[in-house]
Amino acid sequence: MDLPSRALSIRQPWADAIVYGGKHAENRGWAPPSTAIGAPLLVHASQHPIPGALPANVTAAWPGTLGAIIGTVQLTGVHRATGGCCAPWGEPDAWHWELTQPRPLPDPIPCPGRLRLWTPPPQVLQQLAHATPTASAASVPYHDAHTPYIRAVTKALVALGVAIHDWDTMPDDPRTTHITLDTGPATAAYGDADVGLLWSEESGWAIAWDTRESGRYSALADLGTDVLPTPQAVAELARDALTTRPAPLRGRWATYRDFGDNDDLADRLTIYHDEPHVRRSTKPPF
Structure with missing residues (x-):
């Protein structure tokens, strides 16, 4: 990557929301x-957080690091807030810094x-020069880009005691996944x-x-x-649904985006692209 020369200090949990949670606008x-537009930017988590800024179930899976540079983003543009743009992250009467990757x-x-x-001091820049951020979206084939995320979800499930029999990712449009759970007490x-x-x-x-x-x-x-909650959030939702069976849908499975949408999903998937192994299989039995 290009070594960023500028940093922006952001209070938690908003710094984690940018790096891990898909927050694409900084207010x-x-x-x-x-000169900063179009350049990479260092995300620095400030020493003092904002308690209760986001629900605990949202932030539970994030590191919550304080007083450190935690990642990089690309500053692709900036605009004044208009008509509720950049939801749910954008605030009114603010400049919205447009963040990707x-x-x-x-x-x-x-x-x-x-x-x-x-600008960070020289010793910090030297450490950054040896750091290796997660792969970019362009370095992973499109139809395999969701596999590392799914693998992270399976690890989170196992860590919470949810037994997995098998799992498969399908390189279709839209991209899909099926995780078979082991039956038993859970x-x-x-x-x-x-x-x-x-x-x-x-x-x-x-x-x-x-049934x-x-x-x-x-x-x-x-x-x-x-469509892309943190692996920890998925594991907790699954554990709760296994404890108390939810009411089944009476209609079609809801859709929240289209597979062809030009949004930030690819950037959010890159967070998990440090695991090289990719699996392919057939469609789930649904």
């Missing part, structure tokens, strides 16, 4: 200099922050039904089960409205 009372550093680099844009709310987790880049996550012993899922329930 400021001032515009950056024109968030990439966490493997290890945060501790250093004090400053107001406005600032799935007692579903009796003898087969239970699995489904993901689509258009609809996000759902839990599905077979007719047909070998195909016949009931499905949404797990949230974000």
Whole structure:
């Protein structure tokens, strides 16, 4: 990557929201200099957080690092807030800094922050020169770009005690995933039904089960409205849905985006692109 020469100090949880949570607009009372537009920017997490700025279930899976540079973004533009733009992150009466390509550093680099844009000291820049941020979206084939994210979800599920039998990613349009869960005490709310987790880049996550012993899922329930929640959030939603079976959908699985949308999904997926192995398989039994 190009070594950024400027840093911006941002209070938590907003710094993590930019690097890990898809926050694509930073609200400021001032515009950056024109020379900063189109250049990479260091994200520095300030020493003092803002308690309660986001719900705990949103921030639980984020590192919450304080007083350190935690990642980089590309500053692609800036504009004044108009008509509720940049939802849900944009605030009225502010300059919206347009951010893309968030990439966490493997290890945060501790250093004090400053107001406005600032240049890190030489020793910090030297550490940055040896850092290796996560791969860019262009370095991973489009139809495999979701696989590292799914792998991170499976690890989070296992860490919470949700047993997995198998999982597959499908390089289709839209891209999809099927995770087969092992039946046992964790799935007692579903009796003898087969239970699995489904993901689509258009609809996000759902839990599905077979109510007719047909070998195909016949009931499905949404797990949230974000198509790319953090792996920890997915694991917690799945664990809760396994404990108390949710009411099945009566209509179609909701869609929140189209696979052809020009949005920030590709950038959000790059956070997980440090795992090289990719799996392919067939469509899920739904």
